[in-house]
Amino acid sequence: MANYWYDHVHVMCPDPLKTAQFYEQMFGARKESIREWPDGRISLTLNLNGSSILIGQPKVKPKSTMDSPEDYYGLQHFGLRTDNLDEAVKELKAKGVEFKQEITVIRPVKQEITPLGPGIRIAFLWAPGNVLVELMEDKG
Secondary structure, three states: OOOOOOOEEEEEOOOHHHHHHHHHHHHOOEEEEEEEOOOOOEEEEEEEOOEEEEEEOOOOOOOOOOOOHHHOOOOOOEEEEOOOHHHHHHHHHHOOOOEEEEEEEEOOOOOOOOOOOOOEEEEEEEEOOOEEEEEEEOOO
16 A cells, blocks of 8 residues: 655635735745746645645636635645644734634543544634634643
């Protein structure tokens, strides 16, 4: 059997440069490359502490915008770990980020299935392009 591992998350949006700037300013991501396709579309690769975020434009303009990523099949959200969720939320709110869900504690139901600590703390925020990002802290 082949081996598999995580490589990247790909975000499609109308303005890749503006979207990339959000991830750079809010989370400290760094641009690794910017490409222009033959049809004029722009795509970028960002590095976020070793994880890749690809940002591009769709070939055709979407017909409508969903109110929430929860309203369709596909990427619902992606998660970023932090070592201090309270500080991260405070810093991001000071930068004007809108949160969909404030800090919530998620406790495991069955420890033998998922050996977690006392609980994972999470919060959800909106990023450009109607993308939902989960911030999580697991001190267990």
